[in-house]
Amino acid sequence: MATDHVIRAALQSAVDEGVFPGAQLAVRLRGELQCVVVAGRLSSEPPGLPVQPATIYDLASLTKPLATGTSVLLLTQRAKVALEDPVQEVLAELEGTLIGQATVRDLLAHRSGLPGWRPFYERLDAGGVVPELSGGNQPVKQLVLKMIRDEPLIYVRGERSIYSDLGFMLLGFLVERLSGMPMDLWCEEAIVRPLRANPMMFCPTVGRTQLGVARPTIDASQIAPTEQDERRNRLLCGEVHDENAAAMGGVAGHAGLFGTAESVLAVSGAWLCGYHGRESILDGELVRQFTTRQESATRLSWALGWDTPSAPSSSGSHFSEQSFGHLGYTGTSLWIDPLCELEVVLLSNRVHPSRRNEKIKAFRPYIHDLVYREFVSA
Numbered sequence: 001m002a003t004d005h006v007i008r009a010a011l012q013s014a015v016d017e018g019v020f021p022g023a024q025l026a027v028r029l030r031g032e033l034q035c036v037v038v039a040g041r042l043s044s045e046p047p048g049l050p051v052q053p054a055t056i057y058d059l060a061s062l063t064k065p066l067a068t069g070t071s072v073l074l075l076t077q078r079a080k081v082a083l084e085d086p087v088q089e090v091l092a093e094l095e096g097t098l099i100g101q102a103t104v105r106d107l108l109a110h111r112s113g114l115p116g117w118r119p120f121y122e123r124l125d126a127g128g129v130v131p132e133l134s135g136g137n138q139p140v141k142q143l144v145l146k147m148i149r150d151e152p153l154i155y156v157r158g159e160r161s162i163y164s165d166l167g168f169m170l171l172g173f174l175v176e177r178l179s180g181m182p183m184d185l186w187c188e189e190a191i192v193r194p195l196r197a198n199p200m201m202f203c204p205t206v207g208r209t210q211l212g213v214a215r216p217t218i219d220a221s222q223i224a225p226t227e228q229d230e231r232r233n234r235l236l237c238g239e240v241h242d243e244n245a246a247a248m249g250g251v252a253g254h255a256g257l258f259g260t261a262e263s264v265l266a267v268s269g270a271w272l273c274g275y276h277g278r279e280s281i282l283d284g285e286l287v288r289q290f291t292t293r294q295e296s297a298t299r300l301s302w303a304l305g306w307d308t309p310s311a312p313s314s315s316g317s318h319f320s321e322q323s324f325g326h327l328g329y330t331g332t333s334l335w336i337d338p339l340c341e342l343e344v345v346l347l348s349n350r351v352h353p354s355r356r357n358e359k360i361k362a363f364r365p366y367i368h369d370l371v372y373r374e375f376v377s378a
Contacts, residue, residue, distance in 0.1 A: 003374045004035050010370055011039035019359040020331050020348035022051035022224065025367065026261035028269070028343040029375050036261060042224045043235075045353045049221065056199055056223045056258050057347040058241050060328030063257040064168050066200075066267045067187050069305025070282070071175040072104065073290055074190055077283040080178045083108075083304070090174050093145055098153050104174070106157055107167040108304035109294045113153030114166040120147055121247035140248055145173055161300040165244065165254040172253020184251045194281050197266035200259035203250040205238035223258070224349040226330055241330050241351060255329075261345040268336055268343050271324075275338045291324040291338075314361075316368035318376070331360050335368060340376050344368060 011023055022040025026033070042048030042055060059066065075081050081090060081104060088100030102112035124140055148166050155162070172183055179186040184202040192200050204218035218238065225237035232239075232246075240246050242255035250256050273280035274287035290304040301310040306324040309315050315325055315335040319342075325335035331350030336343050346367060350360045 003378070004037060006374055007035060007037045007367075007371065008039060010367060011037055014359075014363050014367075015040035017359065018357065019363045020350040020357075021048070021352050022055075023331075023346065023348035024051060024053065024055060024057070024261040025347075025371075026265055026343075026345040027371055027375055028265055030341040031269075033265075034375055042349075043352055045228070048225070051224070053262065054199075054222060054260060056204060056218060056260055057332060057349060058224070058226050058236075058328075058330045059257045059259055059264070059332050059347070060241060060255055060330040061165075062264065062326055062328045062332050062334055063253070063255050065305045065326045065334070066259075066264065067183070067191065067257050068168055068171050068175060068253040069108065069290060070191050070267060070270075071179070071183075071186065072108065072171060072305070073282055073286050075175065075178050076104075077286055081174070083289070087170060087174060090177050091145065091170065093142075094149050094170075097149055098157070099149065099151070099170075102157050102167075104171070105294075105304065107171050108290070109302050110161045110163050110167060111158050111294070111302075112164065112167050113155050113157040113159075114148070114151065114162075114164045115154050116162050116164050116166070117244075118147070118151065118166065119243070120144055121243040123147070124247040141173065141176075144169060144244075144248060161302050163302075165242075168254035169244070169248075169252055172251075175253065182251060183253065184256075187257075191267065191281075192263075195266045195270055197259070197263045200257065200263040200267070202256045202258070203238075203240075204258045206250070218258075225352055226349050227351045227355055228353050235353075259347075261347050264334055264345045264347070265343060268334055268345070272336055272338060272341060272343060276341075291322075312365065314364040314368070316365040316372060318369060318372040327364075329355075333364060342372070342376055344371050 021044040026036045036053045038051040083105040088094040094100030106112040207217040220237045223238045226241040228235050240250045240256045245252040245255040270280045274282035274284045277284040293308045301308045319337045320339045323337040327333045331348035333346045
């Protein structure tokens with residue numbers, strides 16, 4: 001298709017210009033997969049293998065809507081929790097604190113009063129060694145919960161929004177507490193398996209046993225590396241790039257998920273089907289709530305676990321106001337326009353070999369405008 005050629009040329013130009021070493025881009029329109037385009041290599045230092053559609057990327061903050069937001073919606077529709085419940089009703093350790101009074105909705109909308117980020121890993125993981133996975137790192141998570149509990153709020157809850165990893169760490173703990181399972185195992189059972197969203201997982205290079213079934217490790221040659229990490233003294237490949245998530249064992253509510261463009265589409269499709277009231281594991285009324293921009297005096301763009309377009313937007317200039325999406329720090333994004341039923345997944349490792357490369361900021365709106373023009377306008 002000529003359109004594939006146009007998209008492939010744009011991705012290759014981005015590789016040539018050093019936006020990222022390589023990338024995947026998947027486009028689906030009205031439920032029909034239009035293309036999965038790849039360009040470049042897994043790494044530049046040293047030069048890696050060519051990117052394939054099966055290449056697995058560190059999804060970074062796409063973890064927030066795909067794993068945590070989806071989990072909270074599922075637990076809400078199962079009546080395990082309500083959006084207006086104060087988080088202290090689930091996380092008793094927060095009882096009597098200001099953050100304990102924040103609701104699940106407040107955390108999802110980044111309006112809890114918490115700061116955006118704190119270097120908890122400096123107090124948790126001095127050697128850069130990832131703790132034991134799938135439940136064995138609970139003492140570390142208890143320490144993180146205590147640190148968030150003791151963190152002074154930086155604004156009055158509900159007064160404004162500040163994008164917060166800390167809020168989604170709390171939501172990750174909430175998911176584990178309500179499901180009675182480590183978050184990686186819960187996501188596998190409740191999201192990945194029902195949606196056939198393989199390969200999507202936390203800690204891909206670490207094997208685990210779930211319900212007596214061993215999950216094989218993913219070979220590192222299938223995974224795009226991220227940064228040459230001075231603190232951990234190695235090139236990160238299959239280890240989560242985010243330092244706080246790594247210190248928590250690689251499984252957290254704000255980061256840690258790995259996947260391919262097509263596995264991301266499997267989850268985004270469940271949201272889009274729910275939005276339109278079609279068959280989905282996600283309740284349609286809740287999907288509409290979660291993807292609608294929240295009322296705010298400061299007119300910010302956050303929905304519940306999702307962002308919405310605001311000029312200028314990484315989704316470009318054509319996605320409708322009803323669109324919802326999210327970015328990931330490593331160079332990933334997902335944008336969904338429910339009006340024309342367009343889903344666009346861009347996965348890259350723009351932080352390789354260094355996070356100082358920010359050329360992707362200009363490329364994101366460009367590629368979304370190009371996709372819209374080639375597939376929707378045409």
